[in-house]
Amino acid sequence: xxxxxxxxxxxxxxxxxxxxxxxxGDGVAHAAGEGLWLxxxxxxxxxxxxxxxxxxxxxxxxxxxAFLAPAEASRLGLAAGDRVELAGPAGAIGLPVQLDDSVPxxxxxxxxxxxxxxxxxxxxxxxxxxxxxxxxxxxxxxVGA
Numbered sequence: 186x187x188x189x190x191x192x193x194x195x196x197x198x199x200x201x202x203x204x205x206x207x208x209x210g211d212g213v214a215h216a217a218g219e220g221l222w223l224x225x226x227x228x229x230x231x232x233x234x235x236x237x238x239x240x241x242x243x244x245x246x247x248x249x250x251a252f253l254a255p256a257e258a259s260r261l262g263l264a265a266g267d268r269v270e271l272a273g274p275a276g277a278i279g280l281p282v283q284l285d286d287s288v289p290x291x292x293x294x295x296x297x298x299x300x301x302x303x304x305x306x307x308x309x310x311x312x313x314x315x316x317x318x319x320x321x322x323x324x325x326x327x328v329g330a
Contacts, residue, residue, distance in 0.1 A: 220316035221257070222292040223271070225304055249299035250283035251319070257290050258282060263321060271295065271317045273307030279322060293319060 228246070251269055253261075263269065267282045271293065280295065280302060288294045295302050307317060 220318045223273070223304070223307065223310075223315045223317045224288070224292050224294040225297050226294075227298060228296040246299075249280055249296060249302035251280040252283050252285040252288050252294040254286060254288045254290055254292075255284045257288070257292075258284055261319060261321075263319075268322050269319050270322045271307065271319055273315060273317045275308030276306040278303060278306055293317065 251271060253263065258264065263282050265282055265284045268279055269282055270277050270279050278301070285294065295304060297304055307315065309315070
């Protein structure tokens, strides 16, 4: 499966797509400069209260990451392991980057159910979804703490 299924209208892409834009089911291209669509969902071994009560499941789940397509990360000057700040209308969180070919261009995937990825801090989606701004931060910086 692809993270694109989590976009506001699913994995319906308009063609042709312009470089640096995300076109989804409404046929409107949304410039990457306006931010990235925040996609979220569960991941294996990290589904909420059971994981929080089990040290074994927590070890299997690992830490939260901000997943980006390799081309998107390159466009933003990011590499795997870099720490980024995701900023929404209400606040920000900091996470390391992980590259994933299944994340669509113009989007970032952040799994929920991780204490360090409190997506509620970013704000509530409006309209088609929530866009966040990404910026690289120093590895020792604690964003949203």
